[in-house]
Amino acid sequence: ATNSSAEGVPVVITTGFQAVTNPESFFRGANLTKGKLLHESGHVYDVKEVRFDGRADVTARCVPQTRLSAPVKHVELHLDNNRAIVSAQCDCRAGVAGRCKHTAAVVVYLKEDVAASKTSCARSWGIPSSKKTYPKFSRVAPNSQKGTSVSVCAVDVSHVKQFFGDLSCPLNDMLRAEELVCDQDEESVEQPPSPEALVLFDWPLEGFHYRNFFIEFESGGPIQKEETFVESLRSRERAVYDRSICKSSEEIQSICRNTHLSRDTWRKERLPRITATKAHKVIRCQGDLQKLAKEMVLEVPFSSQATAHGVRYEPEARAKFEEERCVKVHQFGLVVMPEDPWLGCSPDGLFRNDEGKVNLLEIKCPASRWKKPLTEKPLLAYLVEDKHTKIISLRQSHPIYTQIQICLYVLQLEQCELFIYCSVDRKTFRIKRDEAFLSYAIPSLRSFYFTFFIQELAALC
Known part of the structure; x- marks a missing residue:
């Protein structure tokens, strides 16, 4: 034109x-x-x-x-x-x-x-070759004639990485991201959590008070009773629950060690449970909960350039946090809650603060801000600035807030430090345990698990 x-x-x-x-x-x-x-x-x-x-x-x-x-x-x-x-x-x-x-x-x-x-220019792409030859066809099948069907055998996807590694395309981006995740998996298989770290899990039983209740009308009037989901499970669902979900304290510590050492074991133990990262979609779901349960049970491993970036730089961020705060951060695999073994979390780390109290550490390494100040506008999606005080904090409607609160509940801790790290900046935000949020979230998750999730899980077994 x-x-x-x-x-x-x-x-x-x-x-x-x-x-x-x-x-x-x-x-x-x-x-x-x-x-x-x-x-x-x-x-x-x-x-x-x-x-x-x-x-x-x-x-x-x-x-x-x-x-x-x-x-x-x-x-x-x-x-x-x-x-x-x-x-x-x-x-x-x-x-x-x-x-x-x-x-x-x-x-x-x-x-x-x-x-x-060239395709923007009028008809330049539609003019036939003046040579009247077919060099591309000749290279594929030099001894064949025009019009002959040519069979090209399929090759492994590694062929793309080996011969076309410099090509900019979505497939290469995914292969690079997968390689970063795999490399990090291999590096993370070091030592299991130390005995000192496992002592941090001294759950106070009085903390487990977010139960599900219902009202039953009897001759004397309305009576509030606790919902006993496990007893109401059907035989097949109960068998799955007893075999794969319900664990003793020794088994919980074993899961914590083994899932730290093996990514495959981590995925296996995580699949039949609701974890901190899955909780937000359940709590905020306005649609078909049965459909959501099926999607969660059939969940496949996900990786992207952003997640690969976070996995790659998390050890660096953890080391920087330890250096700045003069603390030892203990790493774990999947932590299963004793009273609610259907619920778990995978903390980025736990450490003791200056008062000797155990705190949760959550690390974020945003790829989009890797070389930019973290307070540069527009802010990261999970941060919000108060219009009056100009104080920046974690957005309470974001999945990361839900993730942190569920981790605090599973670990029975009072505070988390969110450490956001990039190459030119780092910020720490302290998030307190939100009892009002948990009093709604935990019963909602429990009801979803025993009403929908366990059914879909049993259907796969």
Whole structure:
């Protein structure tokens, strides 16, 4: 497409855009900055401009920042003959006037996009070869004629890594992430938790008070009784519970040691239980709990570049925390709760503070902020700044908050230190045990486990 049009003939442009004039006067606040971040992250695509009679209408799509699986946002821009914004519209909640970050991202795209290629040029990709030869076919099957079917045998995925390791593609990204995780697994198989560390698990039984109750009406009036889920299990479910879930104190310590030494054992013991990282989706679920239980039982190992980054730098972060606080951080595998053996957690570490009390350590190494200050705006998704005091804290609606609270309950501790570590910065946040949150969360998790989860688990056995 060209940048000019014949009189009365609309021209469609998909590359080689011109910048919008003075966008700062149209957008308010930090939306232009947020739009630039969306553009840099590759969230804008399918941009199309129609020029007619000196005016220009731009349409585009923008992937939301909050959740990649959410419906894309449709953006429309209307420019005058000086390429100033006349009006704009986006179908997001803040986009009625078109001044949202998605519209801003499209404006930045128009200014900075230079991704022209041969396929952007008219018909250059459709012209037949002047040589009238088929070199690609000849290389695959040099002794064959055109029109002959060629069978190419399948090769192992390691072939890609061996011969095309420098190729930038999603498959190579996944292979590199998997390699990092595997390397870390091998490095983590060092020593089991020391006897001193296991002494830290001295659970006070009076702490287990978040039970499930129901009201039963008898002749004397309403009576509150405790729900006895285990006794109400069917024979098959009870067999699974007694065989795989219910554990003695010695078996719990054995699980703690063995899952620290072996990733496969950790996955095996973790699968039939609700753990701290799984709890948030259960507590916040507004949909079909039976479907959620089935998905959790059929859970497959997950890895990404972000998780691989965290696994890779967690030992470095732990060492830095020990150095700064002059403490010894003890590492564990899966910790199963004695009174509720269907519930567990895998703490990043435990340590004794200056008062001699045991504290939980939770480590985060965000890949997106590895070379940036942690307080740089916009903040990490799990952090929030108080509008009045400007104090930054952990967002209570985030899965990490739920994860920490469940860990504190399983370990019967009062406080966690969230240590966020990157190459240029580090921050520590202290999170207290939230009794109000736990009084709702624990009964909800218990009800979900014995009503839905154990059924799906028994169906697999």
